[in-house]
Amino acid sequence: MHETRDSIAEIWGERTPYVGEWPIRVDERTLEEPDQWVQSACVLCSNGCGMDIGVKDGVIVGVRGRAIDPVNHGRLGPKGLHAWIANRSQERLTQPLIRRNGRLEVASWDEAMNLIVQRSQEICARYTSGAIGFYTSGQLFLEEYYTLGVIGKAGLGTPHMDGNTRLCTATSAAALKSTFGSDGQPGAYTDLDTTDAILHVGHNTASQHTVLWMRILDRRRGPNSPKLIVIDPRETATAKEADVHLALKIGTNIPVLNGLLNLIIEAGQIDRNYIEAHTVGFEVLKNTVSHWTPERVEQVANVPAAKLRAAAEILGTANTLVSTALQGVYQSMQATAAACQVNNLHLIRGLIGRPGCGIYQMNGQPTAQNTRECGADGDLPAFRNWDNPEHVAELAKLWNVDVNIIPHWSPPTHAMQIFRYCEQGSIKLLWISATNPAVSMPELTRIRQILQKDDLFVVIQDAFMTETTELADVVLPAAIWGEKTGCYTNVDRTVHISHKAIEPPGGARSDFDIFVDYARRMDFRAKDDAPLIKWNTPEQAFEAWKECTRGRPCDYTGLSYEKLSRGGGIQWPCNEQFPDGTPHLYPDGQFNTSYDYCETYGHDLDTGAATTPEEYRANAPKGKAFLRAADYLPPHEQPDQEYPLWLTTGRLVYHFHTRTKTGRSPALHEAAPDAFVQISVQDAKQYGITEGEMVEVISRRGRVVEKAIVGEIEPGVVFIPFHYGYWDKPERSRAANELTITEWDPVSKQPHFKYAAVRIRKAALVINQIADAIGQDADTVTTVLKP
């Protein structure tokens, strides 16, 4: 084995302090000497680190970071260095399965695909294609999403298609659209090389984007160290590094951000010329935030006024600033509204569109950006506006279909509503690809009930059996990263290609091949009777996608497989005008808000009411950005006598999503083998709980039993990581989402995973009581406490 560093023990590795050009450090981990390196990029978070896959005798034997890649300069984090081992797991699915007489049984591809086609046709004939829904992922490749998007929108014509990106990144898209007129992160990671200050809002960078954090730490240890401000209720590793940590109360992002904006406006630290020339809405914003004095913020959000002032002083005086927001914003109350305040901060200070100034409405999953771009979530491809008939007509022309087949009479259905339609019975076929809602969605009892409904036909394609495949009617074995070729785009718009390095195991097929096969069997046709899906290979699909993006903000027309295979990733837009890609959007303060070009006409941040085309046209911002203001609305569920604590959920550095891959790496598994509940020292004392003791956590929706970890969290708050389900530990109710709430942000429709009211008690008490009562030992009882 060869390992350049132990990333489990030293997550971020050795420091390479710098300012200017980030030094190269190639991280590598191989079990054997590869006889070939194949170009790829990591698919375990949205950072999108360039990596090479080491292959020997047709098997992946390791990975190394790509030194020339602009994203990571050779570095890789623990997940990137370890999770590839899952490709060769013995537990990979290799044959299709069909449920017969209540049991999943092995079937041929023909049998499985014919069954899906037969059901699709029956359902369309009887109930229309509005009875078919798709729930996809943030882990497939661009070519797969685009193919799926065209099948859904122009083949079947169903409005019900979304990704699990709804759970992780929908607010990112919603906030960018609300402020700038379209999706697309304004900055580049190179901004970190020179910036004066960094702001993380609800983003535990050290844990979620380890390689990004290495870059920040390296800057912090170098000359001209940038100031760091962290807004997070937990004392995370990120928070510990901060110059100012605002440990706010759950659900109070808006008070804190409004408070910061107010101080900056009051101090006159704003760029009046920029505001005047490039934005609309300043007076309303100013008026709204003016009520949030530091004292009032302290009252509502528990953030000391002096700390708020210290943070505002840094944010108000920095000449350059990089801000990031993530799930602490996106999965909490007023998600889109709060994310927009981060955009506002940059706009009122004119800190956008130039080196050192970046806003990252971070993405969660590695290819979430492509789910959004390609129309595999609740959007139209290439950031087109479903409410703009011209945009819909462009797609109809491109695909050569009747415009009326494309569902555009109301917004594409978001995931939470798709599951609601399944629950109510109007969706009869749900096709899930590469995700695991039975662990990742809120309120799991409900989700399991829905997936088990007799009148819902559930198709799943995955690489492994999961908690969700257990409930499926058809399971299709999927080839994954390393076993197929395709492209994906990270959070700073950097597009990477990932080449096929090895063959998939057994009969597993790529998601791309599965979708194309479905389209052929369904015989989807264009107006000229030619097949609707005109491509058979990922490269052909990429070429088709390029045409779809021509002239749109995410213009890919200057890219090709050949160009992407030459070196590092390239940032879109990449076209004739910008053949080497584009580091910064909006350098001239011209935003994508014109009526004809914008991706949305906007929404009311409090209710989600859509702005009508007529209203939008009347207020025509003509290229100016929107300063969107919002006042505070408290979370819907508050702790009370019965449920006196806040639960907040989140992720761990060693795992990805529901651990289907990371859980199969022995090193990652051992580093974080089980869920836990983190409680404050004060609460531990009050409940008489000591470190390592089993604790029962109960909400109005469910219950779990977890081991206690004490400390580094505010009193009154408990934390449970959401990765852990039941595939490798069926005996204990432990999935955090047993407890979470079914509700969502009015604009982005992202569920509120960050708060729920719970109560806790020592599990031993309960278990021993039950054990006594039924005359069994405690272990047997624990087994009974299944979800």
Next chain:
Amino acid sequence: MHLGNYLGLVHSSEQQLVDAFKQVAEHHGDEPDIYQTCMLLSSWSQEHVKALKPFVDRYSEEKNDEPERLSQSLFEEPRSGSLALLRDLHDLWLITNEVHLCWVVILQAARALRDVELENLCQRLDNQTHRQQAWLLTRIKQAAPQTLVVAA
């Protein structure tokens, strides 16, 4: 002068909205966005009722039972299910339109009376009424195709 009559009309219509939004929230508690948003919009109408009070006093309200009659026919029985939801949102939209029209009428009177305070109030509250209508319309448009075409 009949301004009191119209203030009475809008006052009781807003009160109807307070109750009707709550009722719809409760009948459709299984639809999380309906529940949360209707409760929020009910609280807006509650604020309107409060804000109207001084003006109702100033122009001495004449009792007007028209909106109550309207509401009674709209919300007779609790209904649940997707068609019922559509119908309830539809009915809410009708009441908000009643309120909106009241604001238009009262605003004209306020201008004729040079009552700047009442004028400002009308504009501020009508803006929120418009936001209520906009949400209802958005949600109705979303629900209509699935409810009328696909659902059994």
